[in-house]
Amino acid sequence: MTHSVVVIGGGATGTGTARDLAMRGFDVTLVERGNLTEGTTGRTHGHLHSGGRYAVSDQESAVDCMQENRILHRIAGHCIEDTGGLFVQLEGDSDEYFEQKLQGCAECDIPTEVISGEEARRQEPHLTKRVERAIRVPDGAIDPFRLCVANAADAVDHGARVETHAEVVDLVVEDDRVTGVEIERQGPNYLGEGQEGQTEIIEADYVVSATGAWAGQLAAMAGVDLDMAISKGAMVVTNVRQVDTVINRCLPKGGGDTIIPHETTVLLGANDDPVEDPDDYPEEQWEVDMMIDIASEMVPIVSEARMIRAYWGVRPLYDPNPESTKESGDVTRNYFVLDHAERDGIEGFTSIVGGKLTTYREMAESATDHVCDVLGVDATCRTHEEPLPGSSDISVLEDRMDTFGLRSPIARRSKQRLGDRAPEVLITEGPNPTVCECEAVTRAEVQDAVDEVGADPNGIRLRTRASMGNCQGGLCSHRISAEIYPKHDAITARDALDQLYQERWKGQRHTLWGRQLSQAMLNHLLHATTMNHDADPAVGGPGVDYDAFDSGRTDAIAEEIHGD
Amino acid sequence: MAIESEVLVVGGGLAGITSAIAAAREGADVRLVCHKRTSLRQASGLVDGLGYVPARNEPREAAEITQRRKDFRTVRAERGSYTGPLVSPFEGVDELPADHPYSILGPEALREGLALFDELTGDMYRGSHTERNALVPTFGGTVKPTARYPRAVEAGLASDSRPMAVVGFRSLVDFDARMVADTLELADVPFAVTGAEVAFAEAFPDDAKITRFAKALEHDEPIDGTPARQALADAVDPHVGEAERVGFPALLGDDNTAAVRADLGDRLGVDVFEIPMGPPSLLGLRLEDRLYEALDAEGVRFQTGTPVVGYESSDGERIESVVVDHKGREVPYHADRYILATGGFVGKGLDSDRQRVEEPVFGCHVPHPEDRYDWFVDDAFGDHPYARFGVRPDASMQPLDADGKPEFTNLYAAGSVVGGADVAREKSASGVSLSTAVVAGRMAADPTQ
Known part of the structure; x- marks a missing residue:
């Protein structure tokens, strides 16, 4: 019989574990609260x-x-x-x-x-x-975005189901056994299925938490005490x-x-x-x-x-001997497969913690070996031998990057960004002007991203790299907003602008000196002075008594213009 | 031969030009040197006085910046209150803090500055007939208050109740005209407004700049066999509907913009106006041309491409000369008095590193918190201290040192290098430049005043 396993966490370890389990014949569902790589994997040093x-x-x-x-x-x-x-x-x-x-x-x-x-x-x-x-x-240097997508794609090719934007809000525990997970959708998954707020219980014979730095929070849902040394x-x-x-x-x-x-x-x-x-x-x-x-x-x-x-990123470290460790830097980079049946008396549930991006595959192998042991499945690991999709032809992987709504900021410039999809995306009706000059992203690419991820400006950014260059959105965040319209209504597009502008500010403020401070001032002048986006009456800024202001000298103008 | 003048202005932006003219009008012999011409190509071409008085934050008490993301709606809702939009710039001046240039100089300086601007720009600009602010729709899709506006934008004022149509070009990315129409409605404007994206000049390359469109319309160049203005009118005509006025991105020609507007207006049977845009801003560039013509007409000698890289002073109190870089050759320029009008962070009149903020030419005192994490707040549109950095002047526009004494006996300051105002959120940039410039120019010409 085929056993069902839920893997929680869409980082390198989670997708790697899903791949390994799927290759060994399990019925795998991977759930991730955001997009793939949204946790530590997308915030590593590479x-x-x-x-x-x-x-x-x-x-x-x-x-x-x-x-x-x-x-x-x-x-x-x-x-x-x-x-x-x-x-x-x-x-x-x-x-x-x-x-x-x-x-x-x-x-x-x-x-x-x-x-x-x-x-x-x-x-x-x-x-x-x-x-x-x-x-x-x-x-x-390793590109964690591609690595993670390649693992997820291969898991899917081996029959796994991947649910992105699906946050685990509870573990289902019956008689000291984890029998499934309850998810709440944060938005449609990468295939565009589902809606924000929907909940679903996914039953499973076994649950693996590959949530890294979040493993303590996850374990607590089953009443398990797991202290991470993050x-x-x-x-x-x-x-x-x-x-x-x-x-x-x-x-x-x-x-x-x-x-x-x-x-x-x-x-x-x-x-x-x-x-x-x-x-x-x-x-x-x-x-x-x-x-x-x-x-x-x-x-x-x-x-x-x-x-x-x-x-910033958080390391998913676990310290088996906290008494003897003096400083955070001394915590081992080893990984640990923590079986909560042995450790805490809760069956059907294991956490894989610790480790490095570099060792993600071995971690996945160990977690999968453990699941095989517990469920009595005899299947050997092949992930160290079988190349990941795209290793012989990069365009294979680039396609899958699109499927998962992800772009690697790292791979972005040196490779043909769109690979085989270039004609499909770039040959459009009408002009195809540049939306983001710093990163040379055109309208067609932004429109393609809007089709894939909707009015989510950060999703558009990750797919296209738009707004990620020197200007940090100063010259393009309003353009991206304009591209979201009319596929989405004006208020949604306008909100997307604020969302993106604030998100860009979050990272930029840490490097606010020299040329980047000059850039910040220019952005401030464009967006507050000229566009009045800080006090915009269209989105909750102070109201306006239009009659009280100068209405111009329209009669005089009409005469001048139509005088001849 | 020594290069000498009574007054030497360092900086060629709005403040530099108008302070030079103000000094010349007092009878001084004036010279102006600058690195680049103005940063007006990045400005909207609107001349703001004071549009809002935003509440200032209490200084942040060792607040932590955390990884937690705040929803942008929460950030928006928690933004401090604004007084405004102000019907008149002068009704808000009293509410400004004591270190604001308007508080230091008083409202008369703003009146005087705007009057000088009106005189220099003549019928190119409007708004002088009233002290009221005007509300102008810009490429941001909403309205903003301003004191003076180019004649080209007048028919677009939001207090005019005539129905409006907004036109965008499919090949321009800075706004979608249909979205602008919708957001103007969200801002409750008192008129009906529609938007249309039209195909115009699509024979141009996809990355054609706004200036390319402007040139085609200026010279009425044929595009695919049809003269540009005819082609544009044909594209827009089906979308005019009930509108009595039609707004275009600000690219309707350059020197002949009035003729382009009139021509389009005649063809469409409506009033035509322009919507101020981001860089490169045609409205800003047209203003720059006008101001340099005025500078020339006032008899001020000026040089561009020659940055000032230092100064000489034997006693540390009086500046004897400034050092001007002529392509690597350092040349001293002597003057009796100097005006510092080098701009803010954008114009490089202010510079910074991880430790400090400085005024690089004369090393004038720029008050700022020691910790650079106190230079900003978490809301991208919040009350950023960095936005108010600059030299601190007295009522004669002499920059003061840390002890409140003039840095030099013969130095004056004007424009964005002067601190104390968040010109972006207040919508006061040009007003601060003009008011500080008229005072600095007058005092530099005759300090005995």
Whole structure:
């Protein structure tokens, strides 16, 4: 018989688990409260670890990272940019630690090569002159959006059902056994089915929570006490690519000392500080400053770059020995399959927690192995052998990105954005002007996105990249709003403008100095001065007594114009 | 040969030009240098006095910025109250805080500034017949209060009750005319309004700029064999309906815009008006041309493309000269008195890094919170302190140092480099420029006044 399994969470681990379960013959339903990647996966640094980072302090994680790094090159090469990585030792940095790092890498089977400071600077000319030597490791940049969609798409191809915008509001528990989940739709799913507010109970023989940082909240729905050791990290986005290699500092405590090139930008990050609530934690100035200051020590020119935004993510860490851990940065990056029957006396329910984006597949494999054990299914894992969709022909994956209403901000520019769909999307009746100049997004693409995601400006943004460039929506958010009309009515389109403008502000305010402050002032002048969107009587601004104002000298004009 | 003048104005925007003219009219020998010409191409061409007095926030008490997303409707509902829209700019001046330039200079400076503007622009602008504000529909799809407006927008005023049609071009993305009509209705305008998106000049490339359309109409170029104005009238005619006035995006020609408007009006049998747009703004560019003509006519020598990069002062109290960059060659310009009119953050008259905000030419004191997270608030349209940053002047428009003393004995300031006003939310940008400029110009010409 076929067993039914519900996987909760549409990040890398959840989609990876859904894929593995589906490939092993289970009847799988994946539920995700937002769109795929909406949690931690969409807010990572996009660092494909070699494991070098953990080779001294957390070797178990380091070994996993290197193994999975090799596997991902085989099955997901199309999601990886093979930048290589450097651990740089600057003047004054410990020789002893440098040796420990080398030794640790050797122990964890991580290939290394020591190069001189000069050679490091030949490879990366913007590295500081203070660099003495460096260790080459096989780090890279990985596109979490593509990776996640490729897993979800393959799960669907193996018969899984994927429900996006479906928030689990309760776990159904009968006689100490989880028998299903209750979902409430936050909007239509990626296929356009369902409506906001609808609820549904999905029954299952087994439930896997792959909700990462949210696992504690999920477990509580079954009365299970699960304390996560989640921590936040800030990442700062520049508008230029100043390095082509992942740069790490070779220091024992390395919070925020990684610079990762992604397409035309670099991402600076990330600190590691504990938080309580993954949906509500402070975004702080010192974090932004620290990312820039630490990165500038390695690559001084970074501090002169135009920073366009900052964003935060939460690590889904779990600490099995909280008494012995001193600091958040010391919490292991290992993952844990927590069977709530063994642990808490609740059958039919497991949480998969901890881990890294790099090790998502192994986590999925372990969770699936566990489900097989519990349900007595004999099926072996093949996810390490079977390439993900698109690895031989990228357009296959790009199509699926569209299906799931997702665009990878990272893959956006260098590849043909629309692949095979280009003619279908771009050949339209009437003109096809540019809506977003910073990212060169045309009307046809925006219209295509409106057809797919409706009047959701952030959905349109993620699909098209419109409003994600230097101007941060100042010159285009009203244009996107105008494109939403008339497929949606004027008030909906007008609201979408405010929604987008406020969302863009949220990230931009963290980089409000220099050129980005000038940009913010220009945006303020356009949207408040000229458009009066701050006090707009059309959407609740102060009312207007029209008769009291100057009505012009219409008679005089009429004479002048029609005088001849 | 030494370059000398009695008054040297640094900056070529609205404030720079009008302060130069104000000084020249007092009999001073005036020179103007600037890096770029104005930022008027980014401005709507409307000349605001004061449209609202937005409530100021209490200073944020170590408020946390959190990951939690607030719904935009909540943000909108929690925005501080606004007094306005003000029927007259002068009725709100008393409500402004003490550090606002209008409070420092008094309402007469605004009257004087607007009067100078009226004189310089002649029949190109309207609004001087009354102290009332006018409500102008702009490309944002709603109305905004302003004190002076180009004649080109007059037939579009929202207090005029004649039925209106709004026209958009399918190849322009800045607004959808049908949506503008709907949002004007949502704003309860006292007239019937319809919108239509028409095909015009689609033979142009898809990324043709507004200026390209303007040129075609200016010269009545044939497009696919039909003269541009005829083609436009033909496209719009079926959509006029009951309307007695028809609004177009502001691209109806350049120097000959009045003729373009009249021509279209005759063909359609309605009044024609323009809707102010974002950059590049034709209404702003036309104003820029007019102001430079006026500057020339007043006998002010001016130079563009020559940024001021520093100054010399042996005692730190009196500026002896400024250093002007002529393509890498530094040339001193001597003057008795100087006017700083370099603009705000957009014009680069103010600069900032992660630690501080500065006025880069003379290093004038710019009061601002030490913590840059106190420079803004969470609502994108809220009461941002950064929007009010700038030098702090006295009643003679001399910028003051941290102790409230003039930074230099012979320096005056005008325009967006002056702080204290949130010109965007108040709808007061041009009024602040004009009022500070007339005072700075007069005082620089004759400090004994």
